[in-house]
Amino acid sequence: MDHRPRRQALIASILRRQHVESQDQLQAILAEQGITVAQATLSRDLRALGVVKGPSGYFLPDQPGPLPAYEPGALARTLGMFVRSVDVGGNLVVLRTGPGHAQIVALELDRSPPENILGTIAGDDTIFIAARSENRAQQLAESLRRNAGLDSALHGVGA
Incomplete structure (x- = not known):
């Protein structure tokens, strides 16, 4: 059974609700929800969702609201x-x-x-x-x- 759609929907939901700074942090959050995922699979999911990682963490490009706060430098x-x-x-x-x-x-x-x-x-x-x-x-x-x-x-x- 392909769990990808459910997993990707959960990843998108997590990124909309909370600040995530690393893939390790996202893996831990998914594990708390009962989803175990390899780092390579998580990377593919993030790429498929169009997730962008900036210096302040991961977010969806269509995420409503302002961009994360600007950091000098x-x-x-x-x-x-x-x-x-x-x-x-x-x-x-x-x-x-x-x-x-x-x-x-x-x-x-x-x-x-x-x-x-x-x-x-x-x-x-x-x-x-x-x-x-x-x-x-x-x-x-x-x-x-x-x-x-x-x-x-x-x-x-x-x-």
Whole structure:
């Protein structure tokens, strides 16, 4: 019998009701409810539900209410942990991350947007950031590179 739908519904319910900081914590909460799940299965369930993990814990992207409270320094920490490159093309800044990390970075950008960002679009390992102008895109890219601890040499998409 496939218990996945019930387990995923319970995970979603837990994440809507309480703050969860780690998969270990979520496993323990599930165990209290009589559900034993392997870490790999839990990771697949979280991915299937579209759950996002930010510096302050896990949450569903459609979760009502405000985003978790902003933590000073969270953007720089997140950029430093996950961003592999920053490139510019016109008024777009393109960030590359490892697989599965773009949503985390985009979440932090959206929570504490540096000035000059019109919006972000994140895939699995790429984030497109629309800046107000080409000049501001260059400035934003430099700031993001600096915060990510990357080489400050300018890069252009396709260069």
